[in-house]
Amino acid sequence: MNQQGVRWTSEQVLALAPDDASRKAGNRLGTAGPWSGAGSSGSGAVWGLCKGSGSKPYQTVVDTTGPAYKCSCPSRKFPCKHALGLLLLWAADEEAVADSTTPDWAGEWLEGRKKRATDKEQSDAGAEQPAKAGDPEAARRRAERRAARIAAGATELEQRMADLLRGGLASAEQSGYGLWEETAARMVDAQAPGLAGRVRELGAIPGSGPGWPVRLLEECALIHLLDAAWLGIERLPEPLAATVRTRVGLTSPAEGPPVRDHWLILAQYDSSDSKITTRRIWLYGQESGRTALLLSFGAAGRSPQQALPVGLMIDAELTPYAGAGQLRADLGEQFGPPVPIGSPPPGGPAAAAVEAYGRALRDDPWLDSWPVTLSGVIPSPGASPGRHPQAGEGWQLADVEGESALPIAPAALSRPGLWKLAALSGGDPVTVFGECGHQGFTPLAAWSKHAAETVPLI
Amino acid sequence: MTSTSLWEELVTSALLGTDRRTPPPEAVTPGKDAPTALLDAAALHTVRRRAGLLPAPAAARPEPAPHDARPQLPAPARRRLAQLLTDRSAPSAGGRRGTAPDLTELLPQWLAAANAHEYQAPPSVLPALLDAARARTDLRPQALTFAGPRGLWLARLNPEWKFALRGASGSATLPDVGDPEAVQRLWDEGLFAERVALLAAVRERDAGTALALLAATWSTERAEDRLMFLDSLRTGLTDADEPFLEQALSDRSRNVRATAAELLSALPHSALAGRMAARAASCVSLDRGEGTTGIGVEAPHECDADMQRDGVMPNPPSGRGERSWWLGQLVEAAPLSTWPGRFGGRTAAEIVALPVADGWGDELHAAWCRAAVRQRDAEWSRALLGAPGTPPETSPGTTSLAERAKLLATLPEGERAGWVAEFIAAHGLSEAFQLLGVCAVPWAEPLGRAVVDALDIARDAGSYPWSFSGVMGLAERCLNPGEASRLEILTTTPPETEGASPGAGGYWSEAFQRLVSTLRLRATMAVELR
Numbered sequence: 001m002n003q004q005g006v007r008w009t010s011e012q013v014l015a016l017a018p019d020d021a022s023r024k025a026g027n028r029l030g031t032a033g034p035w036s037g038a039g040s041s042g043s044g045a046v047w048g049l050c051k052g053s054g055s056k057p058y059q060t061v062v063d064t065t066g067p068a069y070k071c072s073c074p075s076r077k078f079p080c081k082h083a084l085g086l087l088l089l090w091a092a093d094e095e096a097v098a099d100s101t102t103p104d105w106a107g108e109w110l111e112g113r114k115k116r117a118t119d120k121e122q123s124d125a126g127a128e129q130p131a132k133a134g135d136p137e138a139a140r141r142r143a144e145r146r147a148a149r150i151a152a153g154a155t156e157l158e159q160r161m162a163d164l165l166r167g168g169l170a171s172a173e174q175s176g177y178g179l180w181e182e183t184a185a186r187m188v189d190a191q192a193p194g195l196a197g198r199v200r201e202l203g204a205i206p207g208s209g210p211g212w213p214v215r216l217l218e219e220c221a222l223i224h225l226l227d228a229a230w231l232g233i234e235r236l237p238e239p240l241a242a243t244v245r246t247r248v249g250l251t252s253p254a255e256g257p258p259v260r261d262h263w264l265i266l267a268q269y270d271s272s273d274s275k276i277t278t279r280r281i282w283l284y285g286q287e288s289g290r291t292a293l294l295l296s297f298g299a300a301g302r303s304p305q306q307a308l309p310v311g312l313m314i315d316a317e318l319t320p321y322a323g324a325g326q327l328r329a330d331l332g333e334q335f336g337p338p339v340p341i342g343s344p345p346p347g348g349p350a351a352a353a354v355e356a357y358g359r360a361l362r363d364d365p366w367l368d369s370w371p372v373t374l375s376g377v378i379p380s381p382g383a384s385p386g387r388h389p390q391a392g393e394g395w396q397l398a399d400v401e402g403e404s405a406l407p408i409a410p411a412a413l414s415r416p417g418l419w420k421l422a423a424l425s426g427g428d429p430v431t432v433f434g435e436c437g438h439q440g441f442t443p444l445a446a447w448s449k450h451a452a453e454t455v456p457l458i
Numbered sequence: 459m460t461s462t463s464l465w466e467e468l469v470t471s472a473l474l475g476t477d478r479r480t481p482p483p484e485a486v487t488p489g490k491d492a493p494t495a496l497l498d499a500a501a502l503h504t505v506r507r508r509a510g511l512l513p514a515p516a517a518a519r520p521e522p523a524p525h526d527a528r529p530q531l532p533a534p535a536r537r538r539l540a541q542l543l544t545d546r547s548a549p550s551a552g553g554r555r556g557t558a559p560d561l562t563e564l565l566p567q568w569l570a571a572a573n574a575h576e577y578q579a580p581p582s583v584l585p586a587l588l589d590a591a592r593a594r595t596d597l598r599p600q601a602l603t604f605a606g607p608r609g610l611w612l613a614r615l616n617p618e619w620k621f622a623l624r625g626a627s628g629s630a631t632l633p634d635v636g637d638p639e640a641v642q643r644l645w646d647e648g649l650f651a652e653r654v655a656l657l658a659a660v661r662e663r664d665a666g667t668a669l670a671l672l673a674a675t676w677s678t679e680r681a682e683d684r685l686m687f688l689d690s691l692r693t694g695l696t697d698a699d700e701p702f703l704e705q706a707l708s709d710r711s712r713n714v715r716a717t718a719a720e721l722l723s724a725l726p727h728s729a730l731a732g733r734m735a736a737r738a739a740s741c742v743s744l745d746r747g748e749g750t751t752g753i754g755v756e757a758p759h760e761c762d763a764d765m766q767r768d769g770v771m772p773n774p775p776s777g778r779g780e781r782s783w784w785l786g787q788l789v790e791a792a793p794l795s796t797w798p799g800r801f802g803g804r805t806a807a808e809i810v811a812l813p814v815a816d817g818w819g820d821e822l823h824a825a826w827c828r829a830a831v832r833q834r835d836a837e838w839s840r841a842l843l844g845a846p847g848t849p850p851e852t853s854p855g856t857t858s859l860a861e862r863a864k865l866l867a868t869l870p871e872g873e874r875a876g877w878v879a880e881f882i883a884a885h886g887l888s889e890a891f892q893l894l895g896v897c898a899v900p901w902a903e904p905l906g907r908a909v910v911d912a913l914d915i916a917r918d919a920g921s922y923p924w925s926f927s928g929v930m931g932l933a934e935r936c937l938n939p940g941e942a943s944r945l946e947i948l949t950t951t952p953p954e955t956e957g958a959s960p961g962a963g964g965y966w967s968e969a970f971q972r973l974v975s976t977l978r979l980r981a982t983m984a985v986e987l988r
Contacts, residue, residue: 010537014544027544032982033558033975051557092537093982158494165493168475217472221500228498350513358509365505378519381615396517404513419585423612426581427522438508448581455582 007094008064008309008338013087015268015310015456016067018277018303022077022084029085032096038089039100044337046090046097047106050082060086061106063113065337067307070109078303146191150248153190154227157183157199161224169213169220177203194249198223222366242323243364254330256320261285263292263316264341265308266433267444269458272300279304282371282433282444283318283329284345291345291371292318292329306331310445311454312338323364327371341454344431344447347375350397350404353436369409369437376400376429379421379443397441400429409440417443417457424448424455465503471496523611528578534986535572536580542568543586557968559976563935564983565590569600571987579604584612588619598622635659645671650683657690665694669702681711688717695721700728707767719769723791724832730768731793737765738792741785742822744801745815753801753809755818757781758788782821789825794838806841824861831864836873839865846880859892867896875902882908887916887929894929900938909933910941913970914948922962923969934973939981945974 010030017023029035029050036057038048044065049057052073060071060082069079079087090097102110160183164172172179180203187196198219205216229236229244236244245252263283270279281294296304308314317332353372360370377397395418398405408418424430424446434443434457443457464485471481476492486495531539542565579587584605591601602609602622613622633640635656644656661668672687679687688706691699699721706718707730722730737758745754758765761772761784769791774783794806801809814822823842830838843865866874878893879902887909897905909929916926923930951967 009533010540014540023544027541028558028561030541031559031561031975031979033971033978034556088541092534092541161497162491162493165472165496166475166477168478169473171475213473214469217469217500218504220472221497221504224494224497225501225505354511354513358511361505361509365501380517380519396514398516398519399513403516405516407514416585419612419616420582422520422615423581423584423608426608426611427520438511 007091008087008312009453010088010091011456012309012311013084013091015458016079016087016307017084018077018079018270022079022081025081026084026088029081030088030092032089032093035086035089035096037103038086038097039102040090040097041102042099045102045106045110046086047103048086048089048097050085058082059105061109062087063110065334066113067309068113068305076302078298078305079307146250149190150192150195150250151231153187153192153195154230154248156186156190157195158224158227158231161220161227164220169216172202172216173206173212179203192249194247195223195226196249198226226366239323239363243366244323246321246323247364247366252322254319254321254328256322256326256329258317258319258332259285259288259290259292259329260315260317260335261288261290262313263318264313264345265310265338266345266454267456267458268308268310269444270303275300277303279306281306281308283308284373284433285318286313286345289346291327292320293327293371294318294331295328309338310456311341313341314338326363341452343452344375344454345373345433347373347431347433349399349402350374350377350406351399353406353441357436357438367437368439369435369442371433372436373431373433374406374441375431377406377432378427378429379418379425379432381418381422397432397443406436406441409435409437409442411439412442415458420455421446421457461503461506465507468496468500468503472500520615521611524607526578526606526608528576528606531572531577531580532986532988535577535983536583538983538986539568539572539580539583543583543590557971557975559934559972559979560931563931564976564980566597566600567935567980568983568987569597569604571984573600573603575987577604577987578606579609581608584609588613588616588622592619592621635663641671645675650686654686654690657687658693661690661694665696665698669699673702681714684709684711684714685717688714688721691721695724697725697727700725704729707769715767716769716771719791720832723769723793726793726795726833731791733764733768734788734791735793735796738788739796739800741788742797742800750813752813752815753818753822754815755785755822757785757818782818785818786821786825786828789822790828790832792829794826794829794833794835806838810838810841810844827861827865831868834868836869839868840873843877846877847884849885859889863892863896866893871898872902874898875905879905879908882912887912887926891928891932894932894936897936899936901936903938906933906937906941909937910945910948917948917962917966920959920962922959923966930969930973934976935980937973937977939977939984942974942977942981945970945977949974 014023014027017026034051035048036051038046040046045061045063047059047061050060051057058071058073060069060073060080062069062079062083064087067079069083071080071082073080073082075081086097180199184196184200187193187199202216202219202223205219206212208215226244226247229240230248233241233244242252263285266282266284268279268281270277272278277298277300279296279298281296283292283294284290285292294306294308296306298304314334315336316334318329319332320326321328321330353374356372357367357370360367374397376399378400379395379397381395395408395413396405397408412418421430421432421443425448429449431447431449432443433445434441436442446455446457447453448455464482467482468485471479476496480492481496481499485499486492487498488495490498542561587601587605588609591598591605598621605612605622610622613619633644633656635641641656641660645653648656657668657672660671676684684706688703691703703718703722707715707722709715709718719730722728723734725731741756741758743754743756745752758781761770761780765784765788766772770784770787772784774780797809798804798806801812804812810823810826813819826838827842829835830842843862866877869877875897878890878897881893882890882905890909890912894901894909900906901909910933913926913930913933917923948970949967951963
């Protein structure tokens with residue numbers, strides 16, 4: 001191991017790719033052929049010139065401690081294929097990307113990053129008080145105005161829900177998306193994006209197959225619960241009130257006391273709708289035993305900037321947000337480059353996972369799932385070959401001892417990651433990290449007992 | 459009312475509408491309007507149900523995969539494999555361009571090398587590996603060997619990978635060939651593919667045992683199985699196999715008889731070879747005319763029952779004369795050692811150079827070519843190939859590229875490479891593709907140099923590289939990776955000369971860059987697998 005820590009594995013690099021196309025394109029550039037002047041520094045910087053279609057090669061720099069990327073190509077993907085290719089080359093070929101002196105063009109950007117980080121630290125240290133002090137009276141009045149608008153929105157939504165139930169959910173099947181889109185737009189006007197998002201999702205339920213009325217009633221009831229909670233928020237205990245504010249869509253900055261720990265990077269995946277790409281990164285604190293979620297966003301078609309290599313561990317500070325199960329956090333300062341993890345997070349049996357989800361619902365009844373690690377479970381594809389799977393007979397993760405199992409969530413069934421999980425296990429127990437909820441379990445990463453290596457299942 | 463049926467009541471009211479169906483009074487808080495009361499109750503029920511979830515009962519768990527005793531891949535090779543498997547989509551129809559190596563084309567080579575080292579596949583790549591093998595049949599044997607017992611275990615769980623079970627040679631499930639009981643059991647009860655694999659494995663260790671195994675059940679095997687078993691004797695054929703094959707000459711199945719005859723004729727000391735030699739010799743003789751010495755041919759006039767028993771097919775394909783058809787078969791099956799004695803002690807080269815009377819030359823030479831290939835006779839192959847530099851039409855031997863490729867395969871590796879190198883130097887690349895295919899990989903130095911020189915000449919002649927994309931692709935996969943630095947000089951773009959195709963220089967430089975970077979990558983791959 002040199003002073004910049006180990007080089008990443010190609011899986012870790014590929015896990016950073018914003019989509020399949022960039023994964024493939026980056027992979028093609030992950031050989032010495034198109035690169036010249038590639039090198040790396042002791043402090044985690046990697047750079048190189050990549051021959052493109054034009055006469056001038058693209059200049060690509062990566063700061064692996066961030067990680068952060070810079071490339072002179074016009075791509076809107078983040079990281080772009082050149083950054084991915086460069087990292088793959090760095091991961092695989094120590095000769096092609098050897099330690100050397102930083103060229104000027106790369107040095108400028110790296111210096112700039114360092115300077116911005118220092119400036120930010122100083123301003124954070126110095127400017128925090130005045131910013132808060134700004135004009136407390138005006139800020140309070142703004143907050144009150146917004147709360148009133150949201151309350152008006154929630155009241156209107158309640159009215160619409162009541163109308164819907166008076167007429168019957170069956171009518172929702174005919175009215176399709178239009179009804180919900182319009183209602184969602186009203187909630188956006190009311191400055192309650194959380195409500196708007198939940199309402200928009202209702203539109204998809206009537207077309208979601210057998211049992212839709214049950215699911216629609218459940219989701220309507222939870223929206224009603226959120227409306228009622230907002231309208232009576234002054235009577236709620238503060239932690240629950242914070243959760244309600246977050247669920248409605250009022251974001252407050254992360255302000256919990258920072259937690260420094262060795263954080264295992266367990267999983268990273270994106271989901272997107274027409275307007276925004278949301279990236280989730282799951283971390284587990286080795287000393288604190290805390291699981292944390294880093295959320296980052298990108299405008300449509302643009303991947304979020306934050307990306308961490310799955311399977312490594314960072315010594316870093318996280319600042320938690322209030323409410324919503326205390327999971328969400330912001331990444332603060334990192335102390336040194338990522339290093340490989342020694343062992344997976346500790347886990348429990350299937351029953352412990354559903355219990356953990358159940359407990360988490362006390363703090364946040366709107367939770368769809370809760371992050372858990374299962375240990376000693378055997379994945380099984382359920383239905384034997386040649387037979388059609390019957391209800392409840394699909395994929396599941398079964399405890400190696402006892403008779404309990406977790407069904408795999410329907411949304412995860414079409415992912416190739418399940419087969420990777422089966423291959424990794426080979427019928428023997430494995431450790432699996434994932435999200436456990438009322439829909440079932442969504443596996444995100446796994447470890448076999450033979451190797452500490454993290455296998456991403458996205 | 460239980461909470462389940464209460465919930466069902468709530469759903470029914472919600473579905474129909476509270477105006478039409480009032481929710482059950484015990485479900486809702488009094489004093490609220492019906493829809494709100496229904497939503498309150500539904501919210502309570504939903505959260506309670508979610509919070510009270512229990513695990514599901516476990517279904518049958520899969521049997522554990524068999525143990526794979528092969529050593530783990532070294533970490534760098536693991537990463538390389540992941541890289542090769544990420545980009546396994548077929549190359550775009552627009553042809554391969556650019557300077558980056560074509561990773562898809564390197565996968566077969568990587569798999570062969572990993573199998574030569576007997577590494578086991580990392581479990582997490584098995585799905586990608588099986589998917590790749592599903593899409594490309596040429597990858598299957600190597601991919602399945604590499605995937606090993608766990609790969610087969612996984613393939614059983616997913617109908618999309620059924621092909622793996624069909625194609626499995628069973629090498630993963632073969633018993634120890636030193637264990638006679640286990641061998642006998644598999645031979646008696648195994649699937650056909652398993653039995654073929656077993657026969658090959660036993661034969662490799664002890665040919666006599668294998669033959670005894672086969673002979674014991676021979677009469678009860680189906681005709682197509684007999685044919686396949688017989689065919690598997692082709693590898694490691696020796697004189698010890700003769701009695702068995704001689705017996706198979708009177709088999710019920712014509713195809714089995716023909717195969718037995720073919721195998722016997724490849725044994726120069728067999729009785730069948732002797733009979734064929736006598737027949738062939740009676741047809742072909744030294745013909746001393748006025749001042750010239752040549753070969754006279756008198757093709758057989760009939761195909762009698764003995765000839766047919768020895769595997770001669772009586773009926774020619776349409777368009778061929780009966781007598782030349784029979785002659786060809788006799789000469790093909792006769793040991794080549796027959797001829798020097800028949801022609802006054804002349805060597806193969808001298809015999810091939812003799813003129814042949816009455817236009818029988820092509821027929822006779824073609825039959826000798828087949829005999830040389832069947833008997834793997836290097837001296838005759840050499841004679842029939844002729845000198846690589848002579849223009850094909852004036853060569854005494856064969857002019858067909860397909861026949862030449864087969865003849866070349868009987869020569870030692872070094873000589874083969876040398877012959878093809880001289881052929882390319884004399885005739886260029888346009889006809890070399892088929893011949894290059896039979897050369898050992900990586901190409902020997904003179905061959906590699908000849909190919910690169912010929913590509914360089916093609917560039918100087920001003921043509922486009924894609925006219926040579928087949929050879930270029932072969933060169934990327936077959937050139938010795940050690941040549942990379944020597945080729946660096948070709949990657950510069952030359953100034954455009956008059957008469958050259960526009961822009962060709964740039965494309966050639968790109969093609970050579972790809973060649974060099976592919977060679978570098980192959981060298982790295984080999985090191986990573988060590």
